[in-house]
Amino acid sequence: FHPHDPTPAPATTESASPPPASDSGARKRTPSDFVFGRVLGEGSYSTVLHATERDPAAPNQYAVKILDKRHIIKEKKTKYVAIEKDVLNALDHPLVVKLYYTFQDAQSLYFVLELARDGDLLGFVRKLGCFTEDAARFYVAEIIIAVEYVHSKGIVHRDLKPENILLDENMHIKLTDFGTAKILDSDSADASTPPSEKRNSFVGTAEYCSPELLNDRAASKSSDVWAIGCILYHLLAGKPPFKGVNEYQTFQKIIKLEYEFPDGFPSAARDLVSAVLVLDAAKRPSLADIRAHAFFAGFHWTDVHLRPAPDLR
Numbered sequence: 001f002h003p004h005d006p007t008p009a010p011a012t013t014e015s016a017s018p019p020p021a022s023d024s025g026a027r028k029r030t031p032s033d034f035v036f037g038r039v040l041g042e043g044s045y046s047t048v049l050h051a052t053e054r055d056p057a058a059p060n061q062y063a064v065k066i067l068d069k070r071h072i073i074k075e076k077k078t079k080y081v082a083i084e085k086d087v088l089n090a091l092d093h094p095l096v097v098k099l100y101y102t103f104q105d106a107q108s109l110y111f112v113l114e115l116a117r118d119g120d121l122l123g124f125v126r127k128l129g130c131f132t133e134d135a136a137r138f139y140v141a142e143i144i145i146a147v148e149y150v151h152s153k154g155i156v157h158r159d160l161k162p163e164n165i166l167l168d169e170n171m172h173i174k175l176t177d178f179g180t181a182k183i184l185d186s187d188s189a190d191a192s193t194p195p196s197e198k199r200n201s202f203v204g205t206a207e208y209c210s211p212e213l214l215n216d217r218a219a220s221k222s223s224d225v226w227a228i229g230c231i232l233y234h235l236l237a238g239k240p241p242f243k244g245v246n247e248y249q250t251f252q253k254i255i256k257l258e259y260e261f262p263d264g265f266p267s268a269a270r271d272l273v274s275a276v277l278v279l280d281a282a283k284r285p286s287l288a289d290i291r292a293h294a295f296f297a298g299f300h301w302t303d304v305h306l307r308p309a310p311d312l313r
């Protein structure tokens with residue numbers, strides 16, 4: 001049960017008039033500014049609802065991520081909430097999900113996010129089995145563009161995986177889930193976190209996790225490069241390169257670099273994945289190196305978000 005089950009639209013058009021504000025954009029929103037709709041999804045600490053802004057002049061639609069305060073405090077996740085808010089507020093890119101407002105009431109915290117209507121990349125790779133080489137090239141290119149932008153802001157995502165690559169109504173990506181991101185250098189957490197707590201800084205699911213993150217060393221941009229290599233493999237092979245029967249087995253495969261290519265895996269992609277999935281983070285190609293790889297020969301990198309996306313539906 002969530003207190004914000006679909007709100008019946010008001011019988012009459014007038015609703016509690018919002019407090020006057022010079023620029024309504026600056027006014028702190030409250031839950032009553034929105035008509036909440038269906039559940040879009042659930043996280044470990046969150047429920048995401050469809051929502052429409054009550055303003056008849058601009059009935060904008062959003063995805064509102066609602067977190068229970070008591071649960072957040074009990075699970076010691078307040079740091080992740082603060083990081084997600086700060087990182088999302090620092091990002092403004094067409095391939096990264098936008099944060100419009102944050103506010104709270106007695107029970108909950110609210111992130112009012114850009115709505116991505118077409119689900120996520122994991123859903124499509126499960127539905128299709130695997131992507132064509134062109135579709136994989138397009139989506140990995142959009143991920144590279146989005147991640148390059150995030151890195152240019154001094155942020156490492158640290159949990160890149162197909163379920164964090166949402167899709168908008170034009171089937172372009174919206175990179176999301178920045179609660180486990182790391183702000184480079186100024187990230188005091190790494191400096192001051194005692195070794196014991198560093199283990200708790202472990203992020204995300206195992207399949208796309210880089211060896212250096214598992215060996216408890218600081219994550220860096222090359223950890224995101226490793227994850228992109230895993231995603232490219234996954235889109236073309238239909239499953240991630242490292243998948244054990246449990247999380248521990250998956251970790252073992254990663255640190256031993258235990259993976260192989262299925263027959264028919266395209267050779268240029270095989271060459272690129274092999275260059276990216278190397279244990280030594282310093283030996284991994286940069287995102288610029290990857291852009292220049294033969295797998296992307298002839299790919300036009302400018303304004304990809306304005307060009308038609310492959311139709312996976």
Ligand SMILES: Nc1ncnc2c1ncn2[C@@H]1O[C@H](COP(=O)(O)OP(=O)(O)OP(=O)(O)O)[C@@H](O)[C@H]1O
Binds near residue numbers: 114
């Ligand atoms: N901007 C969005 N637009 C549309 N759907 C979204 C959006 N953000 C999240 N969702 C949906 O809500 C679900 C929960 O997202 P949320 O970020 O709250 O948790 P999560 O990160 O997926 O899970 P966890 O917290 O366990 O990592 C997602 O799986 C996704 O399906």
Ligand SMILES: O=C(O)C[C@H](Cc1nc2cc(Cl)cc(Cl)c2[nH]1)c1ccc(Cl)cc1
Binds near residue numbers: 072077078079
């Ligand atoms: O209104 C703002 O933007 C600032 C607040 C700050 C804030 N208030 C909190 C209360 C609790 Cl109980 C937990 C966290 Cl992490 C809290 N963070 C806030 C509210 C909502 C969200 Cl999603 C993030 C931060």
